[in-house]
Amino acid sequence: MKTFVLGGGCFWCLDALYQKTRGVTAVVSGYTGGHESHPDYDSVSAGTSGHAEVVAVTFDETVIPEEVILDMYFVSHDPTTLNRQGYDVGTQYRSSMFYQDTEQQELFEKAIQRNQDKWSNPIVTEVTRLGAFHEAEEYHQNYYAKHPEQGYCQVIINPKLAKARKYYAEWLVA
Template identity: 45%
Template sequence: MGNKNLQQATIGGGCFWCTEAVFLELKGIEKVVSGYSGGTVPGYPTYREICSGLTGHAEVVQITFDADIISFEEILIIFMLTHDPTTLNKQGADVGTQYRSVIFYHDEQQKATAENVIKEVSKYYDAAIVTEVSPLDVFYKAEDYHQNYYRNNKEQGYCSFVITPKLSKLRSMFSDKLK
């Protein structure tokens, strides 16, 4: 990996397919893995169990990034502006605690940065931001068919109607950050 300053961020903003697609577009992002975190049920959860809403897990992505190219703060700003952080347990038509807006911090510095970013971007929203900020406990990688979902399924309806417009918004707002 050379002299890269690799760090991780774990965030959830609704369906992980959307969040993954956004961050795979950015310079400095080494890897994005879709998965689950924040649940109360022990053991390795399955997608089916997550979708029941009974495990307490959120759909999240774990991002490995080069902090010399893109900072944790920049990642969070992009995250907060590419999903709706004001809707509790809901993103578009996706409803349930598994779709909550959440930042799982890896250390106290990430926690402080997350709280500061939320405070700063809150002035751009009419409603209160409901994004959860919690310590990362365990991250579970989602099933293989969820990885790189958008890139592998661009013609699928959800991708065409939900993810493609989200990527257009990203490209118009953050063109200088794109690969």
């Protein structure tokens, strides 16, 4: 099993995608990359903690290749906008990848290079060593599955899932 910690705007979007991905065994929404020792949703969403909203995606690489997990990440958000994903603005929504070792760092950097030609603007995804990971509050975990009718899910998440399904249908469950 491997775990990648990835930020692509609101963690609900990445959580929704990876919860539906074959070979993924766990997705945990959380916060990392900031200076506050005990961040919570209020401090992170206010932009005062320095943390990014992220997901820790644990997957079985014998079922799904790590490159597919990373390429899905680059399809599921706009990695060319600095500190912004759609209506979500601030450093807490930055495109970010947090590596655990040099092997992951190299893998993440190669994924950026591999996916750059899909975007007309430069990818600005931050690649940073993983510090403390803080699990988000329970109501953020598996949010989309619990609230598919909620407006944010309908307007923001559903189009991202449709885009991912267009390119990665073989890896997604219904």
